[in-house]
Amino acid sequence: xxxxxxxxxxxxxxxxxxxxxxxxxxxxxxxxxxxxxxxxxxxxxxxxxxxxxxxxxxxxxxxxxxxxxxxxxxxxxxxxxxxxxxxxxxxxxxxxxxxxxxxxxxxxxxxxxxxxxxxxxxxxxxxxxxxxxxxxxxxxxxxxxxxxxxxxxxxxxxxxxxxxxxxxxxxxxxxxxxxxxxxxxxxxxxxxxxxxxxxxxxxxxxxxxxxxxxxxxxxxxxxxxxxxxxxxxxxxxxxxxxxxxxxxxxxxxxxxxxxxxxxxxxxxxxxxxxxxxxxxxxxxxxxxxxxxxxxxxxxxxxxxxxxxxxxxxxxxxxxxxxxxxxxxxxxxxxxx
Amino acid sequence: xxxxxxxxxxxxxxxxxxxxxxxxxxxxxxxxxxxxxxxxxxxxxxxxxxxxxxxxxxxxxxxxxxxxxxxxxxxxxxxxxxxxxxxxxxxxxxxxxxxxxxxxxxxxxxxxxxxxxxxxxxxxxxxxxxxxxxxxxxxxxxxxxxxxxxxxxxxxxxxxxx
Numbered sequence: 171x172x173x174x175x176x177x178x179x180x181x182x183x184x185x186x187x188x189x190x191x192x193x194x195x196x197x198x199x200x201x202x203x204x205x206x207x208x209x210x211x212x213x214x215x216x217x218x219x220x221x222x223x224x225x226x227x228x229x230x231x232x233x234x235x236x237x238x239x240x241x242x243x244x245x246x247x248x249x250x251x252x253x254x255x256x257x258x259x260x261x262x263x264x265x266x267x268x269x270x271x272x273x274x275x276x277x278x279x280x281x282x283x284x285x286x287x288x289x290x291x292x293x294x295x296x297x298x299x300x301x302x303x304x305x306x307x308x309x310x311x312x313x314x315x316x317x318x319x320x321x322x323x324x325x326x327x328x329x330x331x332x333x334x335x336x337x338x339x340x341x342x343x344x345x346x347x348x349x350x351x352x353x354x355x356x357x358x359x360x361x362x363x364x365x366x367x368x369x370x371x372x373x374x375x376x377x378x379x380x381x382x383x384x385x386x387x388x389x390x391x392x393x394x395x396x397x398x399x400x401x402x403x404x405x406x407x408x409x410x411x412x413x414x415x416x417x418x419x420x421x422x423x424x425x426x427x428x429x430x431x432x433x434x435x436x437x438x439x440x441x442x443x444x445x446x447x448x449x450x451x452x453x454x455x456x457x458x459x460x461x462x463x464x465x466x467x468x469x470x471x472x473x474x475x476x477x478x479x480x481x482x483x484x485x486x487x488x489x490x491x492x493x494x495x496x497x498x499x500x501x502x503x504x505x506x
Numbered sequence: 507x508x509x510x511x512x513x514x515x516x517x518x519x520x521x522x523x524x525x526x527x528x529x530x531x532x533x534x535x536x537x538x539x540x541x542x543x544x545x546x547x548x549x550x551x552x553x554x555x556x557x558x559x560x561x562x563x564x565x566x567x568x569x570x571x572x573x574x575x576x577x578x579x580x581x582x583x584x585x586x587x588x589x590x591x592x593x594x595x596x597x598x599x600x601x602x603x604x605x606x607x608x609x610x611x612x613x614x615x616x617x618x619x620x621x622x623x624x625x626x627x628x629x630x631x632x633x634x635x636x637x638x639x640x641x642x643x644x645x646x647x648x649x650x651x652x653x654x655x656x657x658x659x660x661x662x663x664x665x666x667x668x
Binding site for chain 1: 553555556557582623
């Protein structure tokens with residue numbers, strides 16, 4: 171799964187401070203095309219994640235050694251953060267509280283700093299110390315294999331699992347586009363719940379990514395978005411990124427009872443992870459997903475590693491549980 | 507004779523311009539205070555980004571219109587604000603202190619969370635409200651004075667020249 175141009179990298183790097191931006195712009199096209207993440211840490215070398223491996227940003231390229239690399243000053247991190255927030259920190263307050271901000275183009279910027287805690291809850295962040303820009307990519311055809319292998323099975327519900335950077339969002343985006351525009355499949359009514367703005371990258375009400383003829387519920391909390399879509403949009407399929415938690419599962423049940431199919435993603439790095447995770451079991455138990463698709467590693471984004479029947483997974487989970495392997499072992503890892 | 511009349515007219519005009527400047531300052535400050543009120547509402551209820559607040563509510567002030575233009579050209583908001591202020595306040599009647607307040611407001615505009623921004627807007631609303639009160643007072647006291655000084659200065663100059 172590889173994009174053919176560097177525009178995704180360039181839009182992702184757009185908020186980077188004026189001092190560092192030229193170094194990123196100068197990177198060779200082949201590196202830009204394979205860069206998955208750009209990391210800025212105060213007074214530390216700028217890091218890039220390329221093809222699943224970590225490198226440092228050097229003058230005209232990348233290096234595996236931190237010597238003579240480009241260092242991000244504190245001002246660079248602050249300027250970049252301000253640009254990420256379009257100079258309007260208050261309008262991203264909730265996102266910052268959750269640790270990320272989605273920028274134009276659907277790229278997600280992870281924000282790290284000192285937590286301001288009140289009543290046991292994170293109220294905000296101060297002294298921003300590092301930023302991680304994840305380059306979101308729209309790759310037309312990314313969902314071809316999934317559509318080919320599952321066919322009509324898509325409409326019996328799919329749980330798309332993978333570790334971070336394995337291409338879950340890219341795959342969901344292309345799936346939504348293909349199904350809603352009748353490419354490789356008859357046209358369907360698709361609603362996209364885009365709580366973080368990663369799928370559509372909506373800016374001023376207009377999706378920056380091509381999602382075909384989808385209805386995009388931008389910024390809706392996932393559970394409320396699902397219910398809203400079921401009530402108001404009569405979709406045949408709901409696509410949603412990174413589902414987890416009891417409220418989400420309740421919304422999925424609601425959708426199922428309305429006869430709406432769901433394709434959702436969850437974090438799980440392996441089959442064992444899938445079996446261990448409490449939220450995967452919760453979602454499978456809703457009965458809304460007949461199939462679980464596990465994606466390969468970050469080195470091969472979008473590649474399908476395995477396809478499993480939900481019933482078999484549940485049987486195995488029950489077996490594991492009987493042998494003392496608790497469902498809680500997965501912790502909250504997968505709740506996005 | 508014509509020259510004498512011209513000198514008298516120029517002096518009267520200078521007086522009128524000075525008097526008018528006081529009125530313009532009042533209008534500009536009133537418009538900026540209205541902008542601050544609108545900004546507070548937008549921040550509290552719609553979390554609208556600063557660029558859009560300026561675009562939506564700043565059409566009555568030249569420096570805000572310029573700021574919107576620079577933002578549209580891709581300039582960072584803080585730089586756009588600074589540039590708009592530098593180029594858009596000539597002849598606005600605003601004093602250097604008014605401009606410093608507005609500059610300082612722009613530096614912190616958008617830089618914090620909602621509560622922080624509401625406090626920020628309120629702080630500068632208070633500063634500029636005081637400036638407005640002072641401007642109104644000044645206008646009341648000095649507006650006629652400048653105008654009359656201009657006219658009488660002109661007459662005096664005319665008499666001396668004749």
